[in-house]
Amino acid sequence: MYLLTIFIWVLLVNYMNCDETKYQHAEIRARLSKAKSIRDALVVLKSSGKKGRMALLSPELLKKEQQDIQNTAQQLSRDAHSTIEPRNGGCEPRVICEEVPVDRASNNNMVSFPQCLEVHRCGGCCQEPQFPCVPVRQEPVTFSPLLLISLDDTDRYEVNRPLTIMNHTQCECKCSKTEDQCHREGKTLDSTLCQCIQPRCTPECLISSTCSIVPGSNIPRCACRRRIQGQISNYCSAANQRPNSMCTRCETISG
Numbered sequence: 279m280y281l282l283t284i285f286i287w288v289l290l291v292n293y294m295n296c297d298e299t300k301y302q303h304a305e306i307r308a309r310l311s312k313a314k315s316i317r318d319a320l321v322v323l324k325s326s327g328k329k330g331r332m333a334l335l336s337p338e339l340l341k342k343e344q345q346d347i348q349n350t351a352q353q354l355s356r357d358a359h360s361t362i363e364p365r366n367g368g369c370e371p372r373v374i375c376e377e378v379p380v381d382r383a384s385n386n387n388m389v390s391f392p393q394c395l396e397v398h399r400c401g402g403c404c405q406e407p408q409f410p411c412v413p414v415r416q417e418p419v420t421f422s423p424l425l426l427i428s429l430d431d432t433d434r435y436e437v438n439r440p441l442t443i444m445n446h447t448q449c450e451c452k453c454s455k456t457e458d459q460c461h462r463e464g465k466t467l468d469s470t471l472c473q474c475i476q477p478r479c480t481p482e483c484l485i486s487s488t489c490s491i492v493p494g495s496n497i498p499r500c501a502c503r504r505r506i507q508g509q510i511s512n513y514c515s516a517a518n519q520r521p522n523s524m525c526t527r528c529e530t531i532s533g
């Protein structure tokens with residue numbers, strides 16, 4: 279009995295550590311995705327290391343480590359003609375070309391000048407696929423004059439109406455899942471991991487029920503597969519009750 283208790287305890291501690299590791303990894307990924315240079319990355323690595331944020335980050339040490347990286351890199355790229363230090367692309371506004379719409383149905387021999395307009399759109403990589411790179415600030419930009427030129431008679435052209443296009447000026451890696459989406463699955467949103475996770479009930483549910491977000495409430499409840507006798511649904515309507523281990527009735531939570 280004693281050994282069994284220790285065994286369960288070890289399992290539990292491992293389980294909790296594993297959970298904690300997941301969050302540390304998610305945080306390091308998120309911080310690295312924002313780092314622009316090798317130097318920025320080193321700062322993230324040093325402050326997320328085992329020694330924690332309290333690790334002494336002297337500029338000299340940082341410089342030395344950068345130099346070591348440079349030296350190793352030089353040895354590895356001896357055969358290359360030249361190298362440039364990479365910059366992390368990250369999630370930011372990038373130039374794209376947006377085609378000016380021309381009403382081709384009326385006349386196929388019309389071209390617009392300019393044909394394409396340069397605007398910025400959010401793009402790049404985020405820490406993980408469930409975090410798309412999206413605009414958090416954008417502004418309309420109006421282009422004018424635009425010419426509509428006839429290819430049949432280049433002496434003739436029209437000055438077109440101005441065209442307004444949205445320009446993305448600030449981007450962020452944002453979690454694509456919402457609390458509502460997770461609630462529909464009976465789960466809650468973990469915004470650090472951007473995942474719908476099984477909620478925790480206190481005290482924990484007994485064997486035949488699962489902790490779940492029930493419709494119309496944000497507080498997780500122990501829910502059975504089927505409606506519980508004497509209840510209107512598959513969970514206990516009273517807050518101080520939970521289904522018994524057979525899911526046949528509700529019992530009052532003691533303590």
Ligand SMILES: *[C@@H]1O[C@H](CO)[C@@H](O)[C@H](O)[C@H]1NC(C)=O
Nearest residue numbers: 371397398419445446447448
């Ligand atoms: C669009 O936004 C970017 C910054 O995100 C800016 O550099 C650029 O000048 C803007 N473009 C126009 C046409 O205003």
